[in-house]
Amino acid sequence: MNPQPDVAAAIAELARIESVPLADRGLPSSTYDLISRTARHNPNDPALRLLAGGQHWDRSETWSYDELLRRINRAANLFAALGVEPGGVVGLMLPNTGSTYSAFFGAQVLGIANPVNPMLATEHIIDIFRLTDARVLLAPAPDIDADLWRKACTVAAALPGLAVVSVGGGVDEPPAAWVGDFDDLTRTQPDELAFDRRPTASDPAAYFHTGGTTGTPKVAVHTHANQVYLAWTLAQHPVFTGDAVILTGLPLFHVNAVHVAALTPFFTGRSVVSLGPLGYRDKAAMADFWRIVAHYRVTTFSAVPTVYATLPGVPHGVDISSLRAGIVGAAPLPSGVRATFESMTGVPMLEGYGLTEATCVSVLAPMSGSKPGAIGIRLPYQHIKSVRVDEHGRPAGDCELAEVGVLAIRGPSVTPGYLRAGPAGAVPDPTGIVIDDWLITGDLGRVDADGFVTLSGRARDVIIRGGHNIDARLVEESLLTHPDIEAAAVVARPDSHSGEVPAAYVVLRAGAVAQSTELIAWAATHAPEPAAAPKFLHTIAEIPVTAVGKVHKIPLVLDAVNRVVAQEMLAAQTCGDIDVSTENGRIHARVHLADSPSDDRIRALTERLRAYSFSSVVDRASK
Numbered sequence: 001m002n003p004q005p006d007v008a009a010a011i012a013e014l015a016r017i018e019s020v021p022l023a024d025r026g027l028p029s030s031t032y033d034l035i036s037r038t039a040r041h042n043p044n045d046p047a048l049r050l051l052a053g054g055q056h057w058d059r060s061e062t063w064s065y066d067e068l069l070r071r072i073n074r075a076a077n078l079f080a081a082l083g084v085e086p087g088g089v090v091g092l093m094l095p096n097t098g099s100t101y102s103a104f105f106g107a108q109v110l111g112i113a114n115p116v117n118p119m120l121a122t123e124h125i126i127d128i129f130r131l132t133d134a135r136v137l138l139a140p141a142p143d144i145d146a147d148l149w150r151k152a153c154t155v156a157a158a159l160p161g162l163a164v165v166s167v168g169g170g171v172d173e174p175p176a177a178w179v180g181d182f183d184d185l186t187r188t189q190p191d192e193l194a195f196d197r198r199p200t201a202s203d204p205a206a207y208f209h210t211g212g213t214t215g216t217p218k219v220a221v222h223t224h225a226n227q228v229y230l231a232w233t234l235a236q237h238p239v240f241t242g243d244a245v246i247l248t249g250l251p252l253f254h255v256n257a258v259h260v261a262a263l264t265p266f267f268t269g270r271s272v273v274s275l276g277p278l279g280y281r282d283k284a285a286m287a288d289f290w291r292i293v294a295h296y297r298v299t300t301f302s303a304v305p306t307v308y309a310t311l312p313g314v315p316h317g318v319d320i321s322s323l324r325a326g327i328v329g330a331a332p333l334p335s336g337v338r339a340t341f342e343s344m345t346g347v348p349m350l351e352g353y354g355l356t357e358a359t360c361v362s363v364l365a366p367m368s369g370s371k372p373g374a375i376g377i378r379l380p381y382q383h384i385k386s387v388r389v390d391e392h393g394r395p396a397g398d399c400e401l402a403e404v405g406v407l408a409i410r411g412p413s414v415t416p417g418y419l420r421a422g423p424a425g426a427v428p429d430p431t432g433i434v435i436d437d438w439l440i441t442g443d444l445g446r447v448d449a450d451g452f453v454t455l456s457g458r459a460r461d462v463i464i465r466g467g468h469n470i471d472a473r474l475v476e477e478s479l480l481t482h483p484d485i486e487a488a489a490v491v492a493r494p495d496s497h498s499g500e501v502p503a504a505y506v507v508l509r510a511g512a513v514a515q516s517t518e519l520i521a522w523a524a525t526h527a528p529e530p531a532a533a534p535k536f537l538h539t540i541a542e543i544p545v546t547a548v549g550k551v552h553k554i555p556l557v558l559d560a561v562n563r564v565v566a567q568e569m570l571a572a573q574t575c576g577d578i579d580v581s582t583e584n585g586r587i588h589a590r591v592h593l594a595d596s597p598s599d600d601r602i603r604a605l606t607e608r609l610r611a612y613s614f615s616s617v618v619d620r621a622s623k
Helices: 005-018 031-041 065-081 098-110 122-132 146-158 182-187 224-235 255-268 283-287 289-296 305-309 335-345 472-479 516-526 554-571 599-610
Strands: 046-051 060-064 089-092 112-115 134-140 163-167 178-181 204-209 219-223 245-248 271-274 300-303 325-328 349-353 376-378 383-389 395-398 405-410 418-420 427-429 438-447 452-458 462-465 468-471 485-495 499-508 536-539 576-583 586-593 615-619
Touching (some): 031 065, 046 098, 060 065, 065 182, 098 134, 112 122, 134 146, 224 255, 245 289, 255 271, 255 300, 283 289, 305 325, 462 499, 472 516, 516 536, 536 554, 599 615
Parallel strands (some): 046 271, 300 325
Antiparallel strands (some): 204 219
């Protein structure tokens, strides 16, 4: 059977691009070379439109490509003046501002940018900057974010030799580590680079922490070649071509914000519209989201499912005809969220798949659709397969085309490894994640002969709440510090808004008197971070284990889904039996309605269940 025309076109385009070796593409040698080239060719074109945020979204500061390059040069010169050696590290704990862009890419000229999620626990930020040996730390001035400034000062106090630069104002009572305000300091620097050093393709460009914001995350290394390749290959996709205008609201410690919504449009000289310091968390700006799209003639934006789930309706008379598509990734996509968006806007939602360890994106849906069940097709020059793994997680042979296995990725986007401490300092180490040039993702799926990828689940014990990775193990450890809890297991419970939320199953000690409501309240104050707090907590007699005594979470996952289905049946005023099962890594729910409900109630229940990531069937036949 021949593929549909849109799918056939995507397959043909992939073959066309790969007919030229990547080495013959003449790609820029670094992110600095990438931006410099664009500034030479499009000096006066708008590179960044920096929105003030809130209800003042129609007020923006615009930087041309020439201005962007000058500000990057000044930032790089500042870091050199502050003693950052070639290859040295600049840490960033910043919201999205113009200074964040210039500092991030300025750090990559001289050395390495190391952005971190400011919401990480202070001790984990200290651990990251100790590992990366950061020499300068940028943080919001007290008038911008007093709490974050205090956190930055605590980090600096624990790391002697780390200079602190405030962003957005001065400091009334400066700590010893403070050296000044970023804007004041860069204003005195020359517009051209004051040093001879230029990065090469193989040099590290950025350190991005992985695993979300719980525990001390691993730190993945991105080279300039990784980042430039990804910007170039995404720029070949029709959603980024022509007069594209990309709206961004994700923070710059997120690889998507850097690669999809910055370097890709910078590669082609297109405009980036930054929502403001709070990004998608700016409730006032998001209330006017579609007016922002119309005002700036936005063609696309990239966000996690949670953002799409909370978008307001398109107001009558607001012209969003510039919009080509929405891009979504980083978390399971409820089908109801996709259906609502596409119906409301009349444009497709393009699903993507990727990992920080593979720079950002490895799979993206074609502009006009994908194969049934697949999220998209592999990007050019990346190769993806599914493999069987042994008990140690090592590859034990390739899967057949229709067989579900652990996805593995090879190609120019794959990280050189995690940063690990060594006798001569931290170095990239691929051990355990890149085996024979293949990145072992831990994600389950299958790949067809044309390069279309279908996801089936995740082998790793990670809960993705609205694109936010949560390590279940660390949530369990926090629960076990309660005196009444003897054992705990945390799993992902499907959620129509966030994709997944943590659900805890606990075994109480003999004689314990704590109630579930009390334990949930306690867990919220003791979780590794707010997003990791269990939204549901159930007491059970014992934690399921396998024959060899390992914790077996599948029964708990199925129970969590069962509870979701029961909740929706109650809301739809139906009753009956629920059968939840798993097959090839996918969860299936079948509802057997026993009370002969009306067609309207059956449709209501079906629509409710469509909002979740598991597949579901509703019928009238009772067991």
